[in-house]
Amino acid sequence: MAENTTSAPQILPETDASPSNPSSDPSTEEQNPPVEHATQITEDTDISTLSAAQNLLELTSDVQRPLIAEIAPIDELRAEYENGSPSFVQQINYLQSQGYSSIRRTRGDGDCFYRSVAFAYVENLLHASDPVFAVVAALSTLEATPKLLESVGFERMVFEDFYEVLIELVKNVIAPDVSGSTLTDVALLERFQNPEVYLRMLTSAQIRLDPDNFAPFLFHPELGEPMEIREFCEHFVDAAGKEADHVQMTALSRILRINVDVAYLDGRGSSGQVDFVKFQPEETSGAAASSPISLLYRPGHYDILVGPRRQTAEF
Template identity: 35%
Template sequence: MADAPTDDVDTSRQPWDGGGQGTGPSNSAPTGGAGDPAAPERPSDEDILAQQNQIRAEQARVSEYVGNEEPMSALKEEYINGNQNFVQKIAKLEASYSTFRRTRGDGNCFFRGFIYSYLESLLLARDLTECDRIKSVIQEWKGKLVDGGFQALVFEDAMDVLLEQVAEISKPYTNFAHDKLLVDMRDDTISNLIVMLLRLITSCEVQRREDHFFPFILGMYDEPPATVELFCQRHVEPMGEESDHLHIVAITDALQIPVRVVYLDSSGLPTGGGSGLDATVHDFVPDSCVPGTHPRVHLLYRPGHYDILYAKGG
């Protein structure tokens, strides 16, 4: 699930098909003695990367960074002939959520869904107080990033782009303004600059609070990176790296934006006399928020992917 590398896909290289039958340079050991079946060829790292990039490039041609709103029934239809636990969970979610919006599965889906949903909520609610607050928070992050060792030249343009989006949202609501937000978040330059900025802020937040986050990092990998800085360089800052619990905690704390994630996975316990499963729900509410603060952003998690949810009644 990577975004940036898709422009560099080597289309002349055949993708590895998983069978190892002559689909790329061989790194395998010689075959055994007479009568022994030939050992499957192990694909090179370059072959595997080429295959992944080709898959991502194909997906980029058929899906927007941020899709259109769809009824929850469209989500349920995906599993109607398969995972019945998912079907039951989605059916229960329909009581709370009316629609959802897909994001491209490119590894940046959390950050893109998070910021689009947040900006859209400001636009629809005409929450000028929150617009002013987030502008101040973003501007404060310029100094924090520089203090954290990030060069202003790297992130200043991205920060200006995000601030411009907030400024547009501060204007009176029109359908055009709503449409423009969607168009902007589908634009390669605008959308990816904003995602890059969010990744840098997340990295800086994790490194600023090293004592808090390092135990989580140790628990995430059999061979964890030796330092928080190395973890961020490998798993936070690069475009296309998937996000998990740690990333969500860091960015919600950094920007003070509460988020609810609904997990459509194998977790959950039977409810209603065993009549089905409830999706697990987790609220990420920064300590700086006043007690009782409701999430501004609602995201749906499916293994390896995040989409946007729309609660009934706004």
């Protein structure tokens, strides 16, 4: 799978593994519509027996699920596929062999990409080898973003609260809050409240600010028709619950100056190897370059993939 790793600005083309390119043939589905049966989904349901749409919408979007869950061993994910999806099991085994032995699950409501990046962004600062340097670099980037948002038409009153939530979390990594405490893993889980909204706005701003690079890749995800930048952003970036694809991932990694590695768990291929798509902006700080955010993609949903440097005893 192609990687966005060159220094010149590039956007990855759509691939068969992307959310907007399902493997099934739409024309076949229209001629032979599937028969729908009511299915009761519970935490104990074997997801290998469900369709991709059921997996995403019913298993991960439960409003009772936390926005971000505790770190869990990837064995739990493997167990969900062992009764019927050997190709997925192979891929999970491959990830574990590469040192990815745990995940953080996110609520699957269409905001899971932005939510995962937002949480992992702050979590990486917490566990940076030099937290002070990492936080200072992050603040330098973040504190310049309100003016960028205003320059493309966002009103400060719309984004200010979301911005403050994210900024305070970042600052609290090294600076005590009003209670005299700095941020911890437990506190981050407790205080994490929708900073992904701000990341959506940042993604939209980056696309609008760089029309030459993004405009050629803006297509309606269902119709495949080209879209104007403003229309694309309003319908598929700004709006809550809209899934992210390569364009959005590229834009967000650039404006935050972070590296994002996405592992595609799609059950394809016979070797069990997992393809990683790497989003690497032209300019990244030393901290960002050494600590990429790793995400696990299953068709239509993103979780946080925990790599070797973050193995913990939380479970």
